[in-house]
Amino acid sequence: MGTAELIIFAIQAAIRLAEAARRALVDSTRRQALTLPLPDFPAVIDANSAADFYKSDGSTFNVAGSDIQKWTDLVFSGQSLPETAERDFVARYLNDRALLIFRKGSTTAFRSAEDLGGVAATQWTALLEVRQWRKGGDPNPSTLQRLAGTLIEVGVDYFQRDPSLLRTERPTGKAIQSFLSAIGDVSFSMEKPPRLAVSLFGALAESVQANPELFGADDASRLLVDNVTRAVAKDAQERIAAAGDTNTEEGIEAWATLVFRSMLRSAGGTVLSAPGLYLGVEGGRPSLVETVGRALLGAVIQEDAVHLGTLFTQSAMDGVVQSALRAVAASPDLLGIDHSVVSALVRSVAGELAESSQQVGPDLLPDAIRLVLDKTAEHVDLLLPQIGAPPRPLLVTASRVVLERLAKPDPAEHWRPRFAKADALAVLEEVLDQVTQNPGWVTPPAGTASSPLAALLDASLKGLAAMPVPRLRPASALRVLRAAVAAGGRRLELLDVDPASGERLATQVLDAVFSTLRGGADARAAWTLARDEVVTAAAIEALERLADQGVTSERIKAVRGTLLAVRNDVGSGAPFDLEGLGERVSQAIAAA
Amino acid sequence: MQASESRVCAVVVRALAAAAIAALATACSFATSVSVTRQLREAQESFSSAAAAENAARTQKMTLAETGAGGAALGSAASGYALAAQIARGLRENEASTLERDGLFCPALTVEAMSLWRLGKRDDARTLAENAGPCRGVDAPPRDRTLLLALPGLVQADDAYRMSRDGVHNYESVKANVMGALGKLQDAAADATPRQPVYVYLLTSQLAVLRTWSEAIKSEGLVDPEQSAEFQAYKDKRDELLREYRSVVCDLGSPESLDYWSTLLGSRKTCSGTP
DSSP: OOHHHHHHHHHHHHHHHHHHHHHHHHHHHHSOOEEOOOOOOOOSOOHHHHHHHHHTTTGGGOOTTSHHHHHHHHHHTTOOOOHHHHHHHHHHHHHHHHHHHHHTTOOOOOOOHHHHHHHHHHHHHHTTEEOSSOTTOOOSOOHHHHHHHHHHHHHHHHHSSOGGGGOTTSHHHHHHHHHHHHHHHSOOOSSSHHHHHHHHHHHHHHHHHHOGGGGOSHHHHHHHHHHHHHHHHHHHHHHHHHOOSHHHHHHHHHHHHHHHHHHHHHHHHHHHHSHHHHHOOOTTOOOHHHHHHHHHHHHHSOTTOOOOGGGOOHHHHHHHHHHHHHHHHHOGGGGOTTSOHHHHHHHHHHHHHHHHHHHHOTTHHHHHHHHHHHHHHHTHHHHOOSTTSOOOTHHHHHHHHHHHHHHSOOTTOSOOOOOOHHHHHHHHHHHHHHHHHOGGGGSOOTTOSSOHHHHHHHHHHHHHHTSOSSOOOHHHHHHHHHHHHHHHHHOGGGGOBOTTTOOBHHHHHHHHHHHHHHOSSOHHHHHHHTSHHHHHHHHHHHHHHHHHHOOOHHHHHHHHHHHHHHHHHHHTTOOOOHHHHHHHHHHHHHHO | OHHHHHHHHHHHHHHHHHHHHHHHHHHHHHHHHHHHHHHHHHHHHHHHHHHHHHHHHHTTTOBTTBOSTTHHHHHHHHHHHHHHHHHHHHHHHHSHHHHHHTTOHHHHHHHHHHHHHHTTOHHHHHHHHHTOGGGGSTTSOHHHHHHHHHHHHHHHHHHHHHHHHHOOSOHHHHHHHHHHHHHHHHHHHHHSOTTSHHHHHHHHHHHHHHHHHHHHHHHSOOOTTHHHHHHHHHHHHHHHHHHHHHHHHTTTTOHHHHHHHHHHTTOOOOSSSOO
């Protein structure tokens, strides 16, 4: 198709789509249900109702000389009963009526006058919401029928090169048939949905054309398309109906299409390998695929106005879809009783990490979500102690602490290593592994505001920031930071504050290494020891040896002294030996 | 080669221009239609909200004519009806051709007439409904046609209630309005079928009229044997209508609805057991 034809095709499609949307709005207005008011009438069950009963169906209770007869006659003579008598009369009436119904072999729940006026009234007023046509009697075409022209045009555009993809004997044809059937069942009541349906159809057509092999297994692929279409289209149309402006509606449509395409492309392989697991429906609950689809759509279209903007590319979303499906398959408890757990998890990760992850790197968030999902699935017993309850937010909290610190330099610092996305993810992974081993990392001790994790990261980054120039390369700084986290996992004393300097011991360890090896005026020593790899290795050795043997201010001073001695030795022409350095540091620590 | 290219360009430009003009014309008509439709939806929603508020207030002994404890709820209902009537009338007077083209004229007229009725403008409502022309014809949307046919009966039901409550009219006047209302509502119900959603509304409205009749029998100084004869007539009608109501609402899974009306009218009818 040439450019000119494409332009004309697009204009025609747009016109037809707009007209279809308008007709759908008109149709839905014509068929709009109205709640209808009744004419005025005395609506409260009172002595008048009772008197009618005792003069008709309940006449056997109307015994001569009884109160019932007296009250009934009074009502029929147009007189009002005293308030207490009327109350008794109505109470007797309701009892006698229930008794009569029972005697006649019927049953009914006994209701007080208040109940009948409240609960029962809710029922009968609900019947006054009246549709224009009876079910199946609406002569207007359905939304799907209105859209047929546009869908055909889109289909022609995609499938003209290989029309055999549309044959209904083939899995691809079944998938398309399944989509059209599912989209026809979605209740589009407002004016915008037709465009959504066309966007989703375009995404399906593109996926079928580009990757027909994804739709390999007949029934499973049909079910996959059906599940995903219902989940995404229904959820998106509800959100569109509630949206207040065109921009929001268009945003929801774009996100829905992105999630839909990812679910088809990425879920295809995973889901079709175990269709019973992912597409099975049990007890009327939505299938696993449907749940994940809704969860992801809910995560990217958050009501609290977290603007995820360009954070999710198509490939990033593909990765998250696969990770979410793997996670719930590995740990079905993640679904929760009402399938809400995975949804809440994805939403909370996206919401908590959106801002800080954007500052670290624009495409970090999807990977952070994947990491948290994977780790949660691996440690579901720890993070989901009670089936049906929301997961403990340990990993989300830990991720937030890490990313906030990697994203925001302390105003007091002059420098901080700038981590690339891969570096930040490596730190994050190390931290999440530590937290799953010891959840105490993210719990602030009594009387303190900072969690051990926050305190250690702050102290380590402060140590890194304070090093003399030239500073470590980000990759080297990352190795030091991971070593500090690992050492902190073994020795909480790294967070102790040295009373003389007011610094945490973690900061002091790094300062001991950096200021010694990168300080001093001896050019020959600096030539060997100030090299990035040497400083990094020395810092890691110091952290590991102190974690092995215990951390105190005295021992850190011993490390500093050893490094000074090494510097002097190298300045005097002695060879530098990294393994030997580790041994000397170890001996000094033991002697301190 | 160059000439051939320029011919292709000219063809493309003409095609694009034609498409653009078509798009512009469509866009203008489209914008008007969408705006009119949206306004009508607003009128419909305003009317429905008002009706829901009024229906909910029924069980608290309130009507639009009796403000007091429930004044706030009914005040909001009155505002809703007024807004619905105003929008629908504006559309009918200024956008009749658009409404007719889109098949929305009768829905707009129905909302206006029903709103006027609830606002107490009984004569305006009745006149509008009785002169609705094609909207009462066989080609009109079924709910709207039936409501317009029923509206004079609904107005008469209100008249009967007001006369009975005021106590200044004799029983015969009240009964004439009760019978008039029941007759018109039955005619409208005959125009619908029990399968149509509006049928339940017409039955319910008749039950409401019966309740007014029941009160009138006791409050208009009737004495036997005339009172007994009137009560027997009322009871026969009550049993007939409750039987019909039972046959519809019990199938709809709403036994509480029958329980309410049956208890209000002093009957033992329920959804369980034999009719």
